[in-house]
Amino acid sequence: MSATAEVERKPLTKKELAADKPTWCPGCGDFSVLALYFKLLQNRGLHHEKFATVAGIGCSSRFPYFVQAHGAHYIHGRALPFATGIAVSRQDLDVFVFGGDGDAFSIGGNHFNHCARKNVNLTYCVMDNNVYGLTKKQTSPTSPIGFKSKTDMWGAIDKPINPMQQAISAGATFVARTTHTNPKHLLSMMEAAMDHKGFAFIECLSECTEFYDGAFDSSNPRKGGEFKEISEDHDPTDENAAYALAEELVPGYFGVYYQISRPTKQDKEAEVNSKFLEKTKGMEDWEILQQNFNKMK
Amino acid sequence: MSDSSTADEVVSEKPKVSKIHEAVIRIAGNSQDGIQSIGGFLARLAGRSEQEVMTFMTIPSTISGGPSIFQVRLSSGEVLSSGDEADVLMAFYQHSYDNHVDFVKEGGVILYDTSHVEPREDLQEKFRHIGCPISSLTVEAIGGTAKDKGKNIFALGLVARMFDLDSTRIEGLITERFKGKPESVTETALSAFHAGHGYPLTTLAEIYEFEDPKARDTEQVVCTGNEALAYGILAAGVRYGAAYPITPWSDIMELLRRELPKYNGIFVQAEDEIAAVSIAIGASWGGRCAVTGSSGPGIALKSEAIGWAVMAEIPLLVIDVQRGGPSTGMPTNVEQSDLNIACFGGHGDSPRVVIAPSSVEDCFYTAIEAVNIARKYSTPVIILTDQAIATRIEAFGMPNLKEVCQDISPDLSPRDDHKPYDLSSADGITQHVAPGTFIKSGKYPVVTGLEHNEMGHPSGSPKMHTDMTAKRRSKLQALGRELPKPEVFGPEEGNVLMVGWGSTQGSLREATERARKTGDSISSLTIRHINPLPEGLEDIFSGFNHVFVVENNDENLYGYGQLCALLRARYCDKKIQGINKADALTWRVKDVLDRVKSKLEENK
Numbered sequence A: 001m002s003a004t005a006e007v008e009r010k011p012l013t014k015k016e017l018a019a020d021k022p023t024w025c026p027g028c029g030d031f032s033v034l035a036l037y038f039k040l041l042q043n044r045g046l047h048h049e050k051f052a053t054v055a056g057i058g059c060s061s062r063f064p065y066f067v068q069a070h071g072a073h074y075i076h077g078r079a080l081p082f083a084t085g086i087a088v089s090r091q092d093l094d095v096f097v098f099g100g101d102g103d104a105f106s107i108g109g110n111h112f113n114h115c116a117r118k119n120v121n122l123t124y125c126v127m128d129n130n131v132y133g134l135t136k137k138q139t140s141p142t143s144p145i146g147f148k149s150k151t152d153m154w155g156a157i158d159k160p161i162n163p164m165q166q167a168i169s170a171g172a173t174f175v176a177r178t179t180h181t182n183p184k185h186l187l188s189m190m191e192a193a194m195d196h197k198g199f200a201f202i203e204c205l206s207e208c209t210e211f212y213d214g215a216f217d218s219s220n221p222r223k224g225g226e227f228k229e230i231s232e233d234h235d236p237t238d239e240n241a242a243y244a245l246a247e248e249l250v251p252g253y254f255g256v257y258y259q260i261s262r263p264t265k266q267d268k269e270a271e272v273n274s275k276f277l278e279k280t281k282g283m284e285d286w287e288i289l290q291q292n293f294n295k296m297k
Numbered sequence B: 001m002s003d004s005s006t007a008d009e010v011v012s013e014k015p016k017v018s019k020i021h022e023a024v025i026r027i028a029g030n031s032q033d034g035i036q037s038i039g040g041f042l043a044r045l046a047g048r049s050e051q052e053v054m055t056f057m058t059i060p061s062t063i064s065g066g067p068s069i070f071q072v073r074l075s076s077g078e079v080l081s082s083g084d085e086a087d088v089l090m091a092f093y094q095h096s097y098d099n100h101v102d103f104v105k106e107g108g109v110i111l112y113d114t115s116h117v118e119p120r121e122d123l124q125e126k127f128r129h130i131g132c133p134i135s136s137l138t139v140e141a142i143g144g145t146a147k148d149k150g151k152n153i154f155a156l157g158l159v160a161r162m163f164d165l166d167s168t169r170i171e172g173l174i175t176e177r178f179k180g181k182p183e184s185v186t187e188t189a190l191s192a193f194h195a196g197h198g199y200p201l202t203t204l205a206e207i208y209e210f211e212d213p214k215a216r217d218t219e220q221v222v223c224t225g226n227e228a229l230a231y232g233i234l235a236a237g238v239r240y241g242a243a244y245p246i247t248p249w250s251d252i253m254e255l256l257r258r259e260l261p262k263y264n265g266i267f268v269q270a271e272d273e274i275a276a277v278s279i280a281i282g283a284s285w286g287g288r289c290a291v292t293g294s295s296g297p298g299i300a301l302k303s304e305a306i307g308w309a310v311m312a313e314i315p316l317l318v319i320d321v322q323r324g325g326p327s328t329g330m331p332t333n334v335e336q337s338d339l340n341i342a343c344f345g346g347h348g349d350s351p352r353v354v355i356a357p358s359s360v361e362d363c364f365y366t367a368i369e370a371v372n373i374a375r376k377y378s379t380p381v382i383i384l385t386d387q388a389i390a391t392r393i394e395a396f397g398m399p400n401l402k403e404v405c406q407d408i409s410p411d412l413s414p415r416d417d418h419k420p421y422d423l424s425s426a427d428g429i430t431q432h433v434a435p436g437t438f439i440k441s442g443k444y445p446v447v448t449g450l451e452h453n454e455m456g457h458p459s460g461s462p463k464m465h466t467d468m469t470a471k472r473r474s475k476l477q478a479l480g481r482e483l484p485k486p487e488v489f490g491p492e493e494g495n496v497l498m499v500g501w502g503s504t505q506g507s508l509r510e511a512t513e514r515a516r517k518t519g520d521s522i523s524s525l526t527i528r529h530i531n532p533l534p535e536g537l538e539d540i541f542s543g544f545n546h547v548f549v550v551e552n553n554d555e556n557l558y559g560y561g562q563l564c565a566l567l568r569a570r571y572c573d574k575k576i577q578g579i580n581k582a583d584a585l586t587w588r589v590k591d592v593l594d595r596v597k598s599k600l601e602e603n604k
């Protein structure tokens, strides 16, 4: 599409990919996600204009400002439908969506389910810190029971949602879990998600050092925890097995829980369109419309 | 029926044939009787016969039935509104008779189904009653299984006979309508039609024949406002959209869903209105202005996202087909009560464009105009229609589609550099480059809802917020300067100027004509561009002693309807006053004139 194919372009450097200096707190898990996103883009040789970075609102959602590429910082909770708009209308682009747990599962909960069910071809990485970071420590839909926040000063009382199980039951076709403390694993999940055709969802544990320090120590070997990778025996096409594996929230398992191949929203729409396009082949748009107007004579 | 002029006497046993200029026919029954389709056939027939036509219908909001009416006004001359009074009432049930008999002109005809209606003794003098066992004759004509089905077509036959309509054309329309269905369906319909047409209307003293309409130079098309708007959206080059169903907007989304595949476009049925507007905005960001739409409740849900589009300066087309509100309100009734949410329904200072088309034909062209404004000024544009304009059928000249259809594909040609929110751009107008565009400088823009600098990166600077707010405002001020000054209907100077917007245009114009015939100095004005307002309105107002803003909404706390309040705020002129009603029905010409009269009394 763009007239840039003349010369072989080199993959972008990290410097070329970086835009604003991230405004995250020192030690925030979100830094690793950004660093590995750069790495992914470099590894895949994706140029600035070939992809779109979309986010909602939250600390994690400030992502697009830090990436030197076409980006959109949309409203709280609605990044997925916005990204659906660009993904269905501009299928030449790779669409990446980033956001937080509140953005994804609370205010945007319904969109998450429907985007998964429609299998919109895009990659969605939720940086789950189990807390509302930007608004300074309120309970999030993934906060564990007992977590003391500014809205549950005596400890959270509502059952947290289970992102893996929700994604599987909603119909996502790629469901994976990773953590910011294991860069190699994080990158491999991002690569697998990008290669997947359809709605690819990654939950990346991403610690909020400011408001929920130590939340994921139990999964971090450097903090005395255990990084439990999903065993090779697990069959990711087995929905029930995937669902059972996802029972434990933290530390839980890491890797691809579930992956199946199902036609994407884009494929399905194209299939519908192809039948009509056969009939309108060679016609100017106004001639197609004229047929409708002739029927109204 | 106006002007029963030359009455040709025909052979004695045959009914008298009268030439008529126009007729208002109201068909009242239940929604499942197919009332709408009789009206549709009549309207289409009129369009093909080069007659003017305007219809009006009410449908219950529940599908399981309930009273429903369709009124069609056919004329050999110009039709402005659907008519205050009916020349003919066709009543299928007792409730149809009881509820609508008051709408019949004195001396008018009431055609009723003797199987269900007991006409009132005391009205025998006032109206000409003609009974016909519509239900049982339909069953007889098309077989016992048909039950209530087919009654509408039988009734169509009666009307066709009464008005000496071209039955060959109607047969053609019936055949077209059932194309693709089993042949027996068409045959059954035709049998019902013939039975109705052949029914000896013995008590009917007259049949009516329309005067030959003036020949037109263009062909006519006949459709509803919703259809015209949807086709206008396609003509404008829009290829992506998303929405959630709601009456009376759903027709538009259904039509776009059905038609867009032919153009390789996609219309997404979203999980809710917030998703819908977001999908549309995402697609617009992709470089091609997209559409979303709804009715009041859904527009409320979209308002945060529309505010984002204002802030990020993204072109977007939003349709609001208004219905009675607030809340679920009156889903299948008309009201003009969303002007405020359209113009001001955003948090923060968030100016946006609002346009209200005033006829079915105008719906088509407004869609194109709106898309072009959205693109040129990089802004959301809201088209405000309403249930009345959405569902009524009008005839209008075939548009020159070859000329009006436009290609709005994104321009992805590489740029040297790009600053989306350039403060030095002419009139503050942003032009985005879509994702997919290579920018040689290596500096890429972000679109955002945070206050931002010229590259779209966040800025908390008070000066930046001041400048950017002014930028978003001044581009719409520039648009305001470009808008055409509306034309007064009637003389440009006089006693009263009635101001209206949207679907009331026809009633106001007819009221103007009627008043002038009796010597009253009344003119009228339709304001299509609600936000920003066009320049020059104060000059128009200065030609009149009174400016009465006639609206289909409440007078609110201070006595002004929604447009009236806007005009008073804008012009600070106390001669601008409101004439309002909140019965969720269209304005009748007579009521408009009565209210103008009493308003003049109040002002004495």
Ligand SMILES: Cc1ncc(C[n+]2csc(CCOP(=O)(O)OP(=O)(O)O)c2C)c(N)n1
Pocket (backbone or CB within 6 Å): A057, A058, A059, A060, A061, A076, A099, A100, A101, A102, A103, A104, A127, A129, A131, A132, A133, A134, A135, A140
């Ligand atoms: C409509 C709306 N409601 C509320 C907010 C305030 N708000 C901003 S971010 C946020 C929660 C962020 O939490 P999360 O999505 O987990 O992101 P994090 O900051 O933790 O990365 C809230 C409540 C908003 N911006 N918009």
Ligand code: SF4
Pocket (backbone or CB within 6 Å): A023, A024, A025, A027, A028, A029, A030, A059, A060, A129, A133, A134, A207, A208, A209, A210, A211
């Ligand atoms: S508040 Fe928490 S989530 Fe936000 S930047 Fe700081 S550490 Fe990260």
Ligand SMILES: [Mg+2]
Pocket (backbone or CB within 6 Å): A058, A100, A101, A102, A127, A128, A129, A130, A131, A132, A133, A140
């Ligand atoms: Mg969070």
